[in-house]
Structures are given as C-alpha cells and as structure tokens.
Amino acid sequence: MAKVALENLGFRYPGASSDTLVDLSLSITDGAAHALLGGSGTGKTTLLNLFSGLLTPTSGAVLFDGVDVSRVRGRERQVAQVFQFPVLYEGLSVLENLAFPLRTRGWKPDAARQRARQVAKRLDIEALASSQASSLSLFEKQLLAIGKALVRPDLALVLLDEPLTAVEPRVKWQLRTLLREVQKEEGTTMLYVTHDQTEALTFADQVSLMQNGRLIQTGTPAELHDLPDHEYVGHFIGSPGMNLVPVEVRDNRLICAGVDVGDCEQANGTNYRIGFRDSWATLSVQEDPTGLPASVQSVRLLGTQLGEPQGHCRLRLGSTEIHLLTTTQVEPGQAVQVAIPRYLLFQDGKRVATYAG
C-alpha cells in the first residue's frame, strides 16, 4: 500500500469550456480509508478516473508514495476499482475471477489460486468458489467484485465508486462493515466515493467534501460535522443540516433578530450568519430577554432521552427556519425563546470564528 497525494491537480475535458476539477490538493495516509463526498456532477468520478489512470491530469500531479504517476497507464498503476454495479468476468468462475488480476500479472496458476482462495475465504464466498460468476446474486457479485479489487497484495490504492448503490439496503450495512474490517486488516489505502454522507462518515477515517470540482474541506467525520469551514459543508453534512441564521455585527456586538447574542471581534457588517447544530441550542417557554424569539412550526417525537420525551422541532426564527432537538413540551404555533450558547460564525459563507459556551 502507499501514501497517495494530489498536487494542485486540475482537469478539463478536451473541448470543454471550463475545468471539471480545479486545483485539488489532498494527501491520503498509507493504509487509511478516505471518503470523497459530494453531490452528483461535482467531479467525483472524474477524480477517480484520474487516480486510476483512465484520464491524465491537465495540470498538477497524482503521487503514489511521492512518485508522480500522472502519465502512467492504468494497468501499470497498482490500482484496483470497484464500480457502482458489479463488473465481473461473467463467463468465469468465482475463483477464476479472483485469480484473473494475478494471472495477467504473471502469477503461477497455483499461487494465484491459493491467493484467490484466501480472499474468497475472507469474504465468506469460499462455498461459491467454483460457481459461475453469472449465477451469483447481486450481493454476491458485488462481494466478488470487491474481492477481485482486493486480491493483489501489491496494490497502492483501491478505489470504490459508490459500491453499495446496487446492493439492497438490508445488506448494505453488512457489506460496508465487512469492507471496513478487511480494509483495516490488510492496511489497504482506500478511496471511497459516495454522495451518501452516512456511508462516508461511517466508513472513513478522513472525509473530503467536493463542490463544483473543488475540494472544500477535508477532515475527520467529527470535524466536518462540528467545525465546517464553509456554510456549504455544515449544510451538506448532518441530517438535518446545520442551522444558518443571518446576523449583524455592530460595534463588536453580534445582533440576531434584534437581540444581542454576544461579543464579536469581526468588522461591522451584515454579511454574517451563525451556524449551529440542532443539539447545540436550547429552547425555553419562559420569558428570557437574552433568548431569541421564535415560533414553533411543527414537532416530531423522536423517542425518549433520559426518560424524557425528546422531539425534533421546526421553528421560525425571524425569516429563517431552524431545527432543534428538545425535551421541552411545545406545540405548533407556540411562541418560544431560543438560546444558542454554542455556534460558529460565517462571513460570506466562510467560517471566521467559533464560540462554545
């Protein structure tokens, strides 16, 4: 396995009028599971193809263990890929499929078969070893496709392009857990591309979020959740996304909906928003001069928290809608006070300050 990096990588499709990928820099530690998260059309698949060598960067470089491999062809790159839908040699047996990438690289039949069996055993498809690939279920096929990607011990990087899309929800979790276990055991450097944040956040050590061909933040799942660099990250990550409320900075005071919320060292202006998670703010029904006035729109009971019923509340605060978790009993239409002891301050979409308590 290897340390994988991007250096100011840029890519434009021939004949296109704008760049698909703009100035990407990224470093993936050896043996890490890294997720690439982003909506559709953000260039995730293009980036994957640059990693695998199916495309060549327009500028910048792809480095494997410090060596520039940008111009190396896919077959010579020590890369394997799992696709959205199982891509197998349908006419071959499970074992032959697993041995295929080894045989093409000059492994002796016996050695290749032995390694293939080992992988089949690990993925618990040993019983199917001699079955034809075309006779497998979709789940087994994708499992085999993963096995085929993991079979070469000399790989630098394994790419996974939304590998769980085709798998039914019931076994998604099972497959993801298995993938993660094998990844840890073998110390495989993995790049997992997905538009599903739950998949990304539960699978990876590090997550990179992409938007419009740019990497906008890379960090641990917790960092992305609690300390987004951009409003977009806060909004994209988490369910529901981060609450964003317009505020004004006036003479070192932060004013929100006419209420003074606290100190602020930023320059005066109205191009600010505060961001907070639904669990960071509290709600009270008593009069509170420091609280922000809001009205309850709807309440959904989630369950109980320490014996008290906990609800998910949709509120209107000024002109924006926010979400809160609360154990206070409220009803739609009720006027309440919201206190936000912990929040992030964004200026023009970028995080400029963090306030906690």
Place this chain on the structure above:
Amino acid sequence: MQANQNRAWLGVLPVVLIVAFSGVIPLMTVVNFSVQDVLDVNTRFFVGFDWYREILRDQRLLDALGRQLLFSATVLAIEIPLGIAVARAMPREPKGRGWGAAALLVLLALPLLVPWNVVGTIWQVYARPDIGLLGHGINALGIHYNFSQVSSHAWITLILMDVWHWPSLIALLAFSGLTSIPNQHYQAAELDGASRWQVFRFVEMPRLRSVLIIGVLLRLMDSLMIYTEPFVLTGGGPGTSTTLLSQYLATMAVGQFDVGPAAAFSVLYFLLILLLCWLFYTAVVKRDLEQDFARQGERAAHE
C-alpha cells in the same frame, strides 16, 4: 362458465387458418406428392417411400449435398469471425460516433439491401475475365482466372460473393452486442491488466454470445438454402461443380418435372435444415441450461 371458456378457442382460429394455408397445407401437398408417382394429371400411383429410397441412392444428389455442406461450412467459418472483426474495428466511443460511425453502418448494411439476383449479376459481370473489373484485373496480373471454365475458380468466386454479401449481418449484430457493454467493463479489464485478447475473450465474447447464436443460426439456414446467387453467377457449373442442393432440386422439379422425387427431395431437404439448426441450437443452448442446472444444484448443496 364452461361454455364461455370453450368459445374462447375460436379466438385461435385465425392463427390456425393462417398457419395452415401458409405452412402446413403446402407442406402436406409436397408430402403427398412425395409418396405418389404422378404420370399425368389423371394418372397417379401410391408408391410409399420408393422415391425416398431412390433419392438417397442418387449419386448426383449426394454430391450436391457434399458441396452444400462444404459451402456452408466454408462461408460460416469466414463470415462469422470476419463479421466480429469488423464490428470490433468500428468506433464505439460516444465521442468517436458522430457521422463517421453512422456512415459506416449504412455502408455496412448496403450489401444486405441488394436483391439477391442482383448480387449474382454484379459478381457475374465483375468476375468476367473479358470485361469484368475483377476477372480482367486478375488476368492482367498474369494469373489465369476464369470462373466459367475452372471449377476451383468458380468455387472461389462463389465464396467471395457470399463473403461480400453476408458478413455485414454478423457485423451489425455483433456491433449492437458490443455497444451494449458498459464502459466500466473495459475500464476494469484495463486496471486488471487484461490483454486485448483477454478483453475479447472474457469481456466481449460472453456479451456477444446470444446475438451470435442468432447470427450463426440465420447464416446457417440461409447458406443451406442459397439458390439465387449461384444460379445467376455460375448456373451450377462448370459442369455440376457448383451445383448446390437447392439448384439440383430446381433442376429436378422444374427442369425435368420429376414431381415425386423432387417432392421427396424437398421433404428431406427441409428435414436436413431443421436437423442441422436443431443440432446447433441444442448443442449451444442445452449446454447453457445444463450449466444452469449444475449451478443450481451446487448452490442447493451449499445452502
């Protein structure tokens, strides 16, 4: 309730009638002729299987059968791989598609649109040693070539003509099969380090299998029935060196008006084509089914 259900059978009647008049009744008249000796319109005898016995001892017919099998085997052996090769050489990438691929497809389909007797005429003229471009050209190179006098030349011309006419069919079928292969399969093969041959063998061939079965079946049937083109090109000659089954049959039925033997011959001819296609089909499809059953058995044993 019961009556209603029975009346529904009337719905099948049109189909039964159409099939009867288009297939069964004409076929039965042939069968009828094949067991009778018709002397004139009013005189006929029932002769049982005599005509069949006679036909099967007819050396000229057996020779024609031999030539027929040789012809079919040869053109299939050339046209199937050639068609696949042409299909593989065509641009498939969406970017490369443009008008180039469309023009290619039209060009490829062109021979298929030429009426069969025109195909024969084209080649008849084209291969003539005196005025034909091909025939005259070959002779001008100092190689003696005359397809109306030399049997081997007639054979080569016949096969060339068929190879000009039909690989397009295979190519079009194979091309449609190839375009249905998702790009990811090629990408995966590239990352797996597969050679071009391995890509063909393990990625493309499995996907081409079903269209190729249809293609081979069509070509097998057609080549066994071929009549018009050799009739126009060589007329079965020189001598009987290019007389294939259908032509011998026509000589017998129309030329000599031997209705009985010709009918017996027709029945056997029909059964031969049926048999060969059935053999091919079962050989291919049954193997698949058996594999399926074997797999199911295996899975059941594991579970």
